[in-house]
Amino acid sequence: MELLSNLALGFATALSPSNLFLGFVGCLVGTLIGVLPGVGPIATIAMLMPLTLKVDPTGALIMLAGIYYGAQYGGSTTAILVNMPGEVTAVVTALDGHEMAKQGRAGAALGIAAIGSFFAGTVATLIIAAIGVPLTRLALLFGPAEYFGLMVFGLGLAIVLARGSVLKAVIMVVLGLLLSTVGTDLETGQERLTLGIPELSDGVDFAVLAMGLFGIAEILRNLENPESRNVAIAQIGRLLPTRAELKRCVGPIVRATGIGSVLGILPGNGAVLGPFASYALEKKLAKDPSRFGRGAIEGVAGPEAGNNAGAQTSFIPLLTLGIPPNAVMALMVGAMTIHGLIPGPQVITKYPSLFWGMIASMWIGNLLLLIINLPLIGLWVRLLKVPYRLMFTTILLFCAIGIYSINNNPYDVYFTAFFGLVGYVFIKLGLEPAPMLLGFVLGRLMEEKMRQALALSEGSFMTFVERPVAAVLLVLAAAVILIAVLPAVARSRQKAFQE
Amino acid sequence: MAFMRAKLLRQDFLGGLAILAVAVFAYWQARHLPTAAAGGMGPGTLPKGLAVLLGGLGMLLMLHSVRSESMGRWSVRGPLFVLGGLVLFGIAVRPLGLAVAGPLAIAAAAFASSEVRWRETLIYGILMTLFCIALFKYALGLPIPLAPWLVGY
Amino acid sequence: MHNVKRLACAAALALFSTASLSQAYPSRPVTIIVPFAAGGPTDIIARITGEYFSKALGQQFVVENVAGAGGTTGITRGAQAKPDGYTIMMGHMGTHGAAPALYKNLKYDPAKDFTPLGLVAGTPILIVARKDFPAANLKEFLAKVKDPAAKVKQAHAGVGSVSFTTCTLLTSQLGAKSIVAAYRGTGPALNDLVGGQVDYMCDQIVNLVEQIKGGSIRAYAIATAERSPALPDVPTTKEAGLPAYQVSAWNALFAPKGMPKDVAAKLNATLVAALDDAATRKRLLDLGSVIPDKAGRSPEALQKLVESEVKRWDPILKAYAQ
Numbered sequence: 001m002e003l004l005s006n007l008a009l010g011f012a013t014a015l016s017p018s019n020l021f022l023g024f025v026g027c028l029v030g031t032l033i034g035v036l037p038g039v040g041p042i043a044t045i046a047m048l049m050p051l052t053l054k055v056d057p058t059g060a061l062i063m064l065a066g067i068y069y070g071a072q073y074g075g076s077t078t079a080i081l082v083n084m085p086g087e088v089t090a091v092v093t094a095l096d097g098h099e100m101a102k103q104g105r106a107g108a109a110l111g112i113a114a115i116g117s118f119f120a121g122t123v124a125t126l127i128i129a130a131i132g133v134p135l136t137r138l139a140l141l142f143g144p145a146e147y148f149g150l151m152v153f154g155l156g157l158a159i160v161l162a163r164g165s166v167l168k169a170v171i172m173v174v175l176g177l178l179l180s181t182v183g184t185d186l187e188t189g190q191e192r193l194t195l196g197i198p199e200l201s202d203g204v205d206f207a208v209l210a211m212g213l214f215g216i217a218e219i220l221r222n223l224e225n226p227e228s229r230n231v232a233i234a235q236i237g238r239l240l241p242t243r244a245e246l247k248r249c250v251g252p253i254v255r256a257t258g259i260g261s262v263l264g265i266l267p268g269n270g271a272v273l274g275p276f277a278s279y280a281l282e283k284k285l286a287k288d289p290s291r292f293g294r295g296a297i298e299g300v301a302g303p304e305a306g307n308n309a310g311a312q313t314s315f316i317p318l319l320t321l322g323i324p325p326n327a328v329m330a331l332m333v334g335a336m337t338i339h340g341l342i343p344g345p346q347v348i349t350k351y352p353s354l355f356w357g358m359i360a361s362m363w364i365g366n367l368l369l370l371i372i373n374l375p376l377i378g379l380w381v382r383l384l385k386v387p388y389r390l391m392f393t394t395i396l397l398f399c400a401i402g403i404y405s406i407n408n409n410p411y412d413v414y415f416t417a418f419f420g421l422v423g424y425v426f427i428k429l430g431l432e433p434a435p436m437l438l439g440f441v442l443g444r445l446m447e448e449k450m451r452q453a454l455a456l457s458e459g460s461f462m463t464f465v466e467r468p469v470a471a472v473l474l475v476l477a478a479a480v481i482l483i484a485v486l487p488a489v490a491r492s493r494q495k496a497f498q499e
Numbered sequence: 500m501a502f503m504r505a506k507l508l509r510q511d512f513l514g515g516l517a518i519l520a521v522a523v524f525a526y527w528q529a530r531h532l533p534t535a536a537a538g539g540m541g542p543g544t545l546p547k548g549l550a551v552l553l554g555g556l557g558m559l560l561m562l563h564s565v566r567s568e569s570m571g572r573w574s575v576r577g578p579l580f581v582l583g584g585l586v587l588f589g590i591a592v593r594p595l596g597l598a599v600a601g602p603l604a605i606a607a608a609a610f611a612s613s614e615v616r617w618r619e620t621l622i623y624g625i626l627m628t629l630f631c632i633a634l635f636k637y638a639l640g641l642p643i644p645l646a647p648w649l650v651g652y
Numbered sequence: 653m654h655n656v657k658r659l660a661c662a663a664a665l666a667l668f669s670t671a672s673l674s675q676a677y678p679s680r681p682v683t684i685i686v687p688f689a690a691g692g693p694t695d696i697i698a699r700i701t702g703e704y705f706s707k708a709l710g711q712q713f714v715v716e717n718v719a720g721a722g723g724t725t726g727i728t729r730g731a732q733a734k735p736d737g738y739t740i741m742m743g744h745m746g747t748h749g750a751a752p753a754l755y756k757n758l759k760y761d762p763a764k765d766f767t768p769l770g771l772v773a774g775t776p777i778l779i780v781a782r783k784d785f786p787a788a789n790l791k792e793f794l795a796k797v798k799d800p801a802a803k804v805k806q807a808h809a810g811v812g813s814v815s816f817t818t819c820t821l822l823t824s825q826l827g828a829k830s831i832v833a834a835y836r837g838t839g840p841a842l843n844d845l846v847g848g849q850v851d852y853m854c855d856q857i858v859n860l861v862e863q864i865k866g867g868s869i870r871a872y873a874i875a876t877a878e879r880s881p882a883l884p885d886v887p888t889t890k891e892a893g894l895p896a897y898q899v900s901a902w903n904a905l906f907a908p909k910g911m912p913k914d915v916a917a918k919l920n921a922t923l924v925a926a927l928d929d930a931a932t933r934k935r936l937l938d939l940g941s942v943i944p945d946k947a948g949r950s951p952e953a954l955q956k957l958v959e960s961e962v963k964r965w966d967p968i969l970k971a972y973a974q
Binding site: 219408447460 | 510513514517518521528529532536541542543545546550552553557560563570581582584588589590592600601604605608609611627640643
Binding site: 046049140141142143144184185186187188189198199201202317321322323324325330331332333334335337338340342343344345346347407408409444448451452455456458 | 689690691692693695696699700716717718719720721725754757803805810811812831832833834835836837839840842843844846847848849850858861862863865866867868935938939
């Protein structure tokens with residue numbers, strides 16, 4: 001009952017004409033900026049934050065949330081259309097989404113992404129409203145040892161994620177882990193593998209790495225094979241998925257929503273795992289796993305739903321504990337603080353209309369996105385008809401400006417060019433960049449959590465066994481890795497015997 | 500000899516070799532980092548451990564390379580001009596500003612495609628740059644230099 | 653032909669601009685380099701001050717976030733900029749105090765390579781612990797920290813962060829050695845403090861105030877001379893029995909060295925006025941900041957502060973590295 005009255009308060013706040021307008025503007029502008037290649041959600045929010053300064057705190061938060069959703073959806077659009085994931089979670093979308101685009105099914109990929117996100121957003125909003133607060137307390141039980149288990153589990157998923165050779169996938173994950181150690185050591189302040197370049201002292205930026213390995217390398221690949229890209233441009237495909245495709249996506253969307261919501265609540269940025277977990281799960285459940293990576297619509301629907309659910313529920317640690325779980329949320333804290341509103345455990349009681357208004361605006365934002373984006377799909381797809389010789393230079397320019405603007409540092413542009421070259425070499429050597437990217441993201445968290453756990457246990461590895469949640473997660477992780485690796489080992493042994 | 504060459508040109512052999520080289524380089528770079536500290540793990544534990552693991556995996560890939568595909572063709576034109584365009588942008592953006600770096604990057608990158616057309620590229624590059632200036636500099640107010648040599652910012 | 657003329661004009665203008673600068677300053681937008689990412693405490697303070705400057709001087713003061721290497725990347729760029737008044741920077745206790753001890757290859761000298769413009773705000777440092785830590789007050793807490801058998805666990809936000817430097821100061825004053833866990837940023841560290849995985853940390857008030865008010869962590873002391881209006885119940889370190897522990901994450905405006913005197917004076921005058929402006933004051937105070945008194949706002953006072961901070965941090969942080 002209380003839930004209903006809270007939600008009523010929320011909707012009354014969020015549906016006031018001015019707040020509705022701000023939400024709409026946020027979604028629209030967020031989408032339009034986020035869709036530029038090279039401009040990920042973090043960059044989009046940072047760029048658009050000043051726009052919200054002139055509005056009252058509630059309106060500003062609603063607008064910021066709109067910008068965030070818009071930027072995320074815009075990021076998925078670039079991931080699908082030009083294979084440029086601007087953030088971690090869009091990497092998975094790019095795997096099958098871009099394949100679909102190449103096959104002339106860009107419309108369906110964009111459509112299912114919007115639909116999946118809307119469903120996930122709706123459920124996640126309800127979850128936040130109903131049980132968000134008690135769940136946060138549960139999530140606090142996660143200490144460094146538990147997160148370490150979770151990250152190892154994620155690495156197992158990274159191997160499942162790959163298509164083709166398991167050995168190569170393991171190599172790429174390890175390479176990503178190694179790359180994640182570049183930068184100043186948190187504990188001692190020593191420089192590690194920075195080659196004496198000061199710009200590397202904070203490590204490699206994720207956006208730089210993803211843009212180079214995926215985006216720039218994709219341009220180079222397209223320049224070499226004019227055939228592959230012409231197909232995508234010639235055929236748009238229908239803008240909405242077929243009934244059969246929709247039906248195939250119901251299961252993945254529902255499962256991914258559950259996974260994403262749970263992971264998003266964890267305050268240690270568990271949300272990054274959502275899309276990967278969903279993808280790996282659907283690939284294992286599929287009758288024909290080989291379709292994944294070759295344009296399977298479930299490979300877009302699931303991760304997009306998982307991503308959006310996690311994006312939504314990751315507001316919970318922010319709003320209830322005042323602790324930002326990831327870089328985007330840290331930016332949100334900054335934006336709130338500028339308005340004199342410091343997020344924390346008291347927000348709900350002190351500003352109920354703001355809290356519930358924001359939650360209601362999450363659902364409204366998702367609805368607005370659906371309304372804004374379905375017609376926009378036609379526009380994006382039409383943009384792809386620009387001759388490639390002009391399009392790739394444009395993408396490159398946006399990319400250069402976007403990457404430069406992250407830190408206003410030209411070095412980031414040079415590093416992007418370097419990783420573009422690396423990505424090109426990977427293509428030539430038949431190595432997949434996706435597992436490396438996941439290894440990179442999880443590696444940094446994994447090392448931090450492992451060293452924190454060991455520091456707190458004074459160097460005793462028993463901490464991973466004595467803490468039951470950590471132990472269970474590690475066992476699960478081991479199982480996932482074994483399931484991923486064993487069949488391949490068995491197969492290669494079989495082949496060896498045949499020779 | 501012919502056998503050796505065929506084997507060397509295989510994708511996975513070169514791939515494994517490259518991975519091995521990266522691993523050796525990383526280990527060498529990490530050689531001075533201590534592997535033990537008060538907490539049980541030092542700053543060097545993971546870099547060195549991962550480098551060793553990666554090197555081993557690289558060698559394994561080389562051993563398994565017998566059946567892999569042979570190398571495809573490598574092109575020089577695409578990477579040279581696309582990456583060159585990015586680097587030129589990075590070099591030009593602070594001293595010369597977006598007004599110069601934009602057309603420069605587009606013009607350089609355009610040569611990566613064999614379909615390049617001079618006049619079109621030039622006009623398009625200037626139009627695109629104007630659009631970006633309007634969007635990023637004025638609409639969004641980003642602190643990206645416009646043309647310091649002309650207007651001072 | 654016309655274009656050539658215009659170019660020549662522009663070149664001539666550039667040449668003489670330093671001479672004619674003072675009357676017209678500022679005649680175009682001014683960049684404030686913030687050496688940290690958007691959204692952090694320094695960024696917020698810079699945006700609040702920048703807004704007043706824009707209004708008062710009739711030109712946009714644009715924040716440029718140049719993050720990296722504990723803020724030294726952005727300050728290095730600022731130190732090398734032209735001292736024409738169009739690039740200034742928001743320095744910080746880390747970049748202009750602790751950095752020389754932490755970064756061996758630092759390319760600037762905080763005391764020599766800048767024109768100090770004035771202190772903007774001090775951000776008080778708090779000593780906080782998990783809410784069920786078995787100590788009723790600061791004295792009991794310190795006794796626990798000093799006792800090796802108690803195995804008290806400290807969290808910090810990464811070597812070089814404010815939370816790291818200020819807590820290192822605390823343990824070095826106590827001569828104690830805690831079990832230390834390093835986190836990437838205040839967020840994750842605070843998370844484990846609220847969750848009870850670690851025992852205590854030190855950090856800036858703006859990052860902690862809501863958790864303290866909400867009762868999810870407890871504060872033992874605030875390291876300033878006076879109590880903060882944002883947390884009137886938290887005693888100062890002096891009241892609580894640790895008077896030597898006085899530390900603040902201050903933010904101050906600097907320009908590159910060699911800036912024309914009249915431009916520097918104009919900027920300092922604007923800063924002094926900003927800190928007297930009711931709206932600006934309120935926004936800074938809402939963050940828990942301490943606004944310097946009239947004497948503390950002068951360039952000379954800032955120069956003195958920088959010199960004393962560099963001297964203070966050097967032995968403490970170098971001892972930690974060994």
